[in-house]
Amino acid sequence: MSTDQVIIAGGGIGGLGAALMLARKGLRVTVLEQAPEFAEVGAGLQLAPNITRMLDEVGVLEKILPLSVQPKRLVFMNAVSGEMLTTLDLVDARRRYGAPYIVLHRSDLLDALREAAEAEPNVVLRTDHRVTKVEDRGDSVVVTCANGAALTGQLLIGADGLHSVVRKEIVQDEPVPSGYVAYRGAVPVEDVDRRMDMDDVVVWMGPGLHLVQYPVRAGKLYNQVAVFRSQEYLEGKEDWGTPEELDRTYAGMCEQVRVAIPSLGRIKRWPMADREPLTNWTKGRISLLGDAAHAMLQYLAQGAGQSLLDGASISTALSTLGDGAWAREDVDRALARYESERVEAAGNVQSTARVWGDIWHVDSHVPMILRDEAFRRRDTYDYHLVDWLYGPVREGADAGNVPQPVGGDAPAEATSAPTPAHA
Numbered sequence: 030m031s032t033d034q035v036i037i038a039g040g041g042i043g044g045l046g047a048a049l050m051l052a053r054k055g056l057r058v059t060v061l062e063q064a065p066e067f068a069e070v071g072a073g074l075q076l077a078p079n080i081t082r083m084l085d086e087v088g089v090l091e092k093i094l095p096l097s098v099q100p101k102r103l104v105f106m107n108a109v110s111g112e113m114l115t116t117l118d119l120v121d122a123r124r125r126y127g128a129p130y131i132v133l134h135r136s137d138l139l140d141a142l143r144e145a146a147e148a149e150p151n152v153v154l155r156t157d158h159r160v161t162k163v164e165d166r167g168d169s170v171v172v173t174c175a176n177g178a179a180l181t182g183q184l185l186i187g188a189d190g191l192h193s194v195v196r197k198e199i200v201q202d203e204p205v206p207s208g209y210v211a212y213r214g215a216v217p218v219e220d221v222d223r224r225m226d227m228d229d230v231v232v233w234m235g236p237g238l239h240l241v242q243y244p245v246r247a248g249k250l251y252n253q254v255a256v257f258r259s260q261e262y263l264e265g266k267e268d269w270g271t272p273e274e275l276d277r278t279y280a281g282m283c284e285q286v287r288v289a290i291p292s293l294g295r296i297k298r299w300p301m302a303d304r305e306p307l308t309n310w311t312k313g314r315i316s317l318l319g320d321a322a323h324a325m326l327q328y329l330a331q332g333a334g335q336s337l338l339d340g341a342s343i344s345t346a347l348s349t350l351g352d353g354a355w356a357r358e359d360v361d362r363a364l365a366r367y368e369s370e371r372v373e374a375a376g377n378v379q380s381t382a383r384v385w386g387d388i389w390h391v392d393s394h395v396p397m398i399l400r401d402e403a404f405r406r407r408d409t410y411d412y413h414l415v416d417w418l419y420g421p422v423r424e425g426a427d428a429g430n431v432p433q434p435v436g437g438d439a440p441a442e443a444t445s446a447p448t449p450a451h452a
């Protein structure tokens with residue numbers, strides 16, 4: 030039995046990021062991770078300027094930059110015809126938002142967070158600790174693990190992912206399956222039949238599917254994610270989204286897309302699900318962050334980043350509570366501040382991600398023509414539809430430093446077309 034200020038259930042990117050940021054605010058934290066080690070899946074991650082700006086402030090960005098790639102463009106392609114539809118300039122985006130857009134291996138981010146957390150004297154990291162029971166006793170919270178360990182804290186943060194146990198203390202709901210499945214992995218760049226530029230993050234959009242490609246680990250590995258709507262799921266098959274269905278679904282795509290599919294791992298697949306946005310993440314001395322609070326579909330490439338923003342927000346909110354016993358009303362006030370900063374903001378990202386998925390995956394003729402036309406008419410320097418997410422825009426960014434569009438043939442009135450963010 031030990032007493033902590035904050036106990037975090039779950040040592041993924043969200044949990045470890047929060048532990049680090051809480052410790053930097055002088056709070057004592059224990060992280061309980063169910064797995065035998067802190068580990069991430071062998072795939073890539075994109076972090077947009079709204080996330081890297083914050084990581085810079087807490088000193089993590091400088092640790093991950095050498096292992097990251099800073100792509101020059103987001104490129105959107107039609108997966109059937111092979112046509113390039115639009116691009117978003119990421120070099121100018123760095124000036125606009127004051128922080129880079131980066132792509133990196135998930136393990137490189139997780140390791141950087143773990144190492145930084147381990148270096149903090151106020152952080153205790155425990156593996157093989159699966160949280161099974163949570164009890165709010167009014168003046169403290171008691172967390173019990175499958176291995177028999179019991180910890181008492183002033184506050185429990187559930188950072189235990191999509192299938193969160195802690196979330197059940199706040200709301201009785203279930204993940205919302207999308208019927209889509211992902212195959213993904215980062216492999217040595219020389220093992221991929223790569224057709225696209227290493228400076229680009231590429232999104233191929235097709236009927237009921239998309240493929241994302243980008244380099245990670247300073248360009249040594251190439252990350253690919255193939256996602257598709259499973260017909261087998263719609264037919265009610267138990268074993269849906271199989272590798273055979275992956276091959277069948279992508280068989281009708283253009284050659285650049287087809288050649289990518291064999292280098293994807295077949296052993297593991299990820300059925301995609303999210304959660305309905307909540308209006309509160311807190312009950313008494315229990316709160317949530319990351320996927321436990323706001324699991325989202327990956328189409329805006331923001332889930333992990335939003336979990337890090339949660340950590341920054343809750344650590345600032347709790348930092349006012351001091352070293353003694355935390356009175357319940359003070360905890361309430363701090364968590365209300367956290368929720369006012371984060372619940373609606375993350376909920377907007379959750380809801381918008383669903384819409385982006387619908388736009389990418391349209392599968393009937395006329396909507397596809399309209400989507401492609403809207404994408405084609407975009408200017409590569411048109412950021413106005415991602416400003417809400419990547420911003421705030423730095424003062425003066427719109428005045429004078431926006432280069433002319435490549436080719437210069439985008440009609441001026443076309444800038445209201447959707448600017449696609451991506452995952």
Ligand SMILES: Cc1cc2nc3c(=O)[nH]c(=O)nc-3n(C[C@H](O)[C@H](O)[C@H](O)COP(=O)(O)OP(=O)(O)OC[C@H]3O[C@@H](n4cnc5c(N)ncnc54)[C@H](O)[C@@H]3O)c2cc1C
Pocket residue numbers: 038039040041042043044061062063064073074075076158159160161188189190191192193194211213254299318319320321325327330331332333334335336452
């Ligand atoms: C295909 C795909 C692509 C994506 N791309 C991006 C992207 O480009 N950018 C981005 O920002 N996000 C992306 N995401 C989303 C991102 O992966 C998640 O939002 C992020 O990993 C959530 O982090 P988390 O720490 O909240 O949860 P998780 O990563 O799920 O971590 C939860 C941790 O809690 C542990 N745990 C679970 N239950 C318990 C328990 N009872 N007791 C103790 N420990 C427990 C788990 O073992 C795990 O370590 C993508 C997701 C997918 C599926």
